[in-house]
Amino acid sequence: MPDPIHEIPPEKPKPDLPPTRERIVLAALRLFQEQGFTATGVSTILREAGVNSGSMYHYFDSKEDLLRACLQWYIEHLEPIVMAPQKAATPGDPVERIFTLLDWYRQGLVQMNCTLGCPVGNLALECSDQYPLVRELIDRNFENWAAEIERWLDEAGDRLPGDLDRKSLSKFVLTVMEGGVMQARAHKSIEPFDASVAVLRDYTDRLLVEAAAKKKSRGGSGGGKAR
Template sequence: MAISKNSPSTRERLIDSARYLFWERGFAGTSMAELLAHAEVNSGSFYHFFDSKEALLRAVLEQYIELLRPMVVDPAFASTPKPLERIFAILAGYRQRILATDSKYGCPLGRLALEIDPENAPAHTLIARNFEGWIEAIRECILEMKPSLPSGTDTNALATFVLVTMEGGVMLSRSYRSVEPFDRAVAQLRAHFRLLLTASKKKRAR
């Protein structure tokens, strides 16, 4: 039977399967047999593209870097022209994923960051690059808001705080099997931004 030109390649199937299974079961919890079965690939084909499961993990993490903008950031930015609401649109996307998975799986990068051995420096470097890309997207929004924020606001620290809020909220929601902890964290984050904007406005009015 002829293979469609639009069919994913063997390498793409392996990466797609790994991305899904590492999110669902974790890196250690996913066996090579499960990976091969899910991707419908034999071991010979696997080792043609990757010399180890760790090499496949790195390919997954590199793909996350590539997909951050088109899959996460751009849709959120397209939903509103307001920089603050763009931040919360990104967070709303994570809320939808929590609900879609019945609060079971959480953030795939957060899960891998906690699970991967500290000695696996290449993987952690790629995870950090993913987080840096996420922080930079939030920082873009904060920089647009900077004239309305208190002078001296550390935009990188504030963007990092948004990431920490998201990751912590997702982790708690996974443990509690409820989106409620995430919602509470996001509501508190919005209150924090409101306080910053109000304080700056009052100072300018003096």
């Protein structure tokens, strides 16, 4: 047996599970999405996280405080989990990237057999009226989501009409996603989601065609591709 004092310590001396607080948040994230906030009991969260009541109330003032931590988690993970993969998949075409993003939500929905849906959207309808601080965090989630889309629309430059209201359209993309997810869950089929995205595609194509035509008539280098 080697002398423990001279053992070289491993780089990660703690191969532990994530710290208690994070385990609680991760369990709550999953359960709130599966069952909703009200329908999820604190005791279930504790059991799934493998944690005791005293630990949870050490880190969080209340169940609502834990919910706020979950929404903060979504804010912090929007870029790395949701947006960055789409930028990597569609680096050169910010308009097409919007549909790559919508297809990412589509895949999640299909994978879950049209259950669960958008966790923030679910909480928006369940909790916005009753918990003002929660509503603010949901709002910030939506604002950040739409702000990213708006940057993509800006990035498209003159491929889109110059007088296009990019801020409204960015919110509209979120509207299409959330509305499509809602109907897909109710219909237990991806079809209403696809139908909604197809209409958005048609609209976008018309915007691209219009911008290309104006560019051409002004003596631009040529019409861009519509897709």
